[in-house]
Amino acid sequence: MTIVCGGMRYAVCMKTRELERIFKAFANARRLSILSYLKRRKSATVGEIAEHIRLSFKSTSKHLIILRSAGILQFEQSSLEMHYRISGELPPEVRTLLSIL
Numbered sequence: 001m002t003i004v005c006g007g008m009r010y011a012v013c014m015k016t017r018e019l020e021r022i023f024k025a026f027a028n029a030r031r032l033s034i035l036s037y038l039k040r041r042k043s044a045t046v047g048e049i050a051e052h053i054r055l056s057f058k059s060t061s062k063h064l065i066i067l068r069s070a071g072i073l074q075f076e077q078s079s080l081e082m083h084y085r086i087s088g089e090l091p092p093e094v095r096t097l098l099s100i101l
Contacts, residue, residue: 025070043085
């Protein structure tokens with residue numbers, strides 16, 4: 001019984017860490033702007049996103065990496081351009097947060 005309880009506790013910790021990473025990704029005005037933009041556009045390049053949020057290409061890329069590492073965004077490389085979009089496989093909690101934007 002103790003082992004099963006320990007296993008359940010580990011699962012809760014993993015869930016908590018995953019949610020923490022997601023909430024940290026949402027906790028930035030620039031990243032919220034990116035998500036709102038991608039929600040409307042469906043897909044955009046780093047340059048298009050940078051222009052929309054009025055931020056340098058390099059800074060925009062850093063924000064996109066955070067969103068991607070949280071599992072919120074997916075990307076596709078086409079030639080030299082990276083096209084980002086909101087992931088189609090999001091947990092319900094993340095979908096709820098995105099619906100607010």
